[in-house]
Amino acid sequence: MTQSPLPPSPVSGQPDYLERLNPEQRQAIETIDGPLLILAGAGTGKTRVLTTRFAHILLTGHARPHQILAVTFTNKAAREMRDRVGALLGGPVEGLWLGTFHSICARMLRRHAEYVGLTTGFTILDTDDQLRLVKQVMEPYRVDTKRWPPQGMLGVIQRWKDRGLTPDRVTPAEDSEFGGGCARRVYADYQARLIAVNACDFGDLMLHMTEIMRTRPDVLAQYHRLFRYILVDEYQDTNTIQYLWLRLLAKRAGQPSNIACVGDDDQSIYSWRGAEVENILRFERDFPGAKVVRLERNYRSTAQILAAAAGLIAHNDGRLGKTLRPGREDAHGEKVQVVSVWDSDEEARVVAGAIERLRADGHPLSEIAILMRAGFQTRPFEEQLMTRGLPYRVVGGLRFYERAEIRDCLAYMRVLAQPADDLAFERIVNVPRRGVGTAALQKLHLEARQIKGPLTAAVARQMADGTAKGKSKAALQSLMQGFERATETLAREGQVVAVEQLLEDVGYLAMWREDKSPEAPGRLDNIKELLRAIGDFQSLEGFLEHVALVTEAEDSAAEDKVSLMTLHGAKGLEFDSVFLPGWEEGVFPSQRSLDEGGLKSLEEERRLAYVGLTRARRRATVLHAARRRIYANWQDAIPSRFIEEIPADYVEHSGQAMQERRLTAAQPSVFAFGPVSSRRPNYGHAPRVTDVYDASPTDITVGTRVFHQKFGYGIVTDVDVDRLQVQFEKAGEKRVMASFVEVAV
DNA sequence: GTTCGAAGCGTTTTT
């Protein structure tokens, strides 16, 4: 890293990294001291500003690399920032405090672990461990786990942690909500158990560090001296504990708070996991004298898409206020397409067909995405893409490190690295099946309690004193021998050989080799991949730390495939063409969301819609179906309110199904579908949408000759409220909605 | 302790 400023550009007299920035971007970068809020709308060059600002602080000599704290939410964002800062500075920079909230806290906590009763080598638990632990802790309370599942309890604890509440800070009033009033005590016991096994869950990384900085002024002062500048990405996604942690670090007596937060309140979509939009809305009050810079020039999308998105998001209240403007002159573009289809199957066909056409026109599939509200919506699209031979990838499924076989292997490694890791030991003690079930494990727990030691010590003890007998004795003995041999190998030949030997020795690999299920070979491949990855690290501990904090799979974005993912998963990404299916009331906005959170949730859903639209560079296509298959049965659906919230000027409707909500929006029933069948009251005086619907309600009876947009002419053979059985001349017998046919003349 | 079948249930997800 060089401390001298870069040579100025010969043309402008500015360092060349400041060239081609717009005035707002420049301001966000060149405002170095004092609190700064950068409101960065979608596609306004946020990452560029953040990284350039980082480099600028270094290159102007305001700080050395290790004196800047830069926090992100995801490892991906951290990696990108690290790479781009490196690129600006002409090479990788060492010693940066740049990472996710959690990785930075882990790094800090390893230094100060003793203040919360841990040792520096503490384990970071995965969700399986957490659940196992909370189950154990709940047991003595005899909670009805039907009503109060351990997952729910874990959720309550996590939310408390997100809010910075240690067990003693949970008020009795807040306690009563779950588990019949024992949640607070379970939480306290859970924390005690974590300390006892020298472990942390994810929430603890933040909670412990915040607690340490609250109670140890010397530690806090140390970081105050260290960090001259703080950069925070995605500030709208911070939860309370992250906010408290940042505030502790940023507020330095007698010195300015050099904290720069980048975020977009319109893209806050994670309130359900503890994010508090209020943090960003409150920034100017939290940090008096804060400068606010708005980045509103969007270099990503066409003017039409931007106007559509802006019109939509304008329906939200309580925004900081920000309007995306097109940053490129050339990008007028096409209107947002809204396609009305008959049912969810047709929706998938329409999208797949459109993708085929895009491909035929030379558009790479990697520039096409289908973004939906929920993961299960991918199915019909997968089927359609598959049958047409269009390559696709589903982003965000089960991640590599979440696979059972990988977690098993990791548990083996954890016991190898730290024999006192009871939770890891519990996971693998009977995998593969070796006849050590709950009964044997119970005995081991008792023994461990008596000797006040870990389970592995209890095993050794039982081997020695003859408590163990028969099958489980032999099994445990051979397991422990496996660990002993691996420990020797680890010292002599390193972690890769040791782990492979261990997994072989204890019969884990054999278990999958003998498994006849079709997934087994894939699992063995995954394990092979895992073994390969261990070699990339200095030590077993280093590898375990990495996998505890980095759960994401490797990016395979380079392949030319259509991306299928949730709207949440798409945040931060962009594609030339974006398909947004399932814009129907109840699906999007999600009914469940609305039921739980009312107006606040509706606004969050709307932000999600905004995020979806703004992912598109050139083409955005919204779809809604009149009937959707949900689980086993078909349900009628009306178009999402979000569709009509997009200003009509920027929308082009197509498709044959009902196109406007107006017909039915005021009606109580979601089944009201415009003028329909004979036995259905015709609500209100709704205007007709198209001539297709001009059949008078009473005209349709058995024997009526009707016309259907998709199936053509046919004779009605049965009427069931609003559904008809029709014998079509060409398409055969079909069941169709009465609203989708007209009486043939 | 294991295995098999019925019952239940069904957002969004990172670390």
Added chain:
DNA sequence: CGCTTCGAAC
């Protein structure tokens, strides 16, 4: 519909 989970029978 298709998955996971739990309980009963071997």
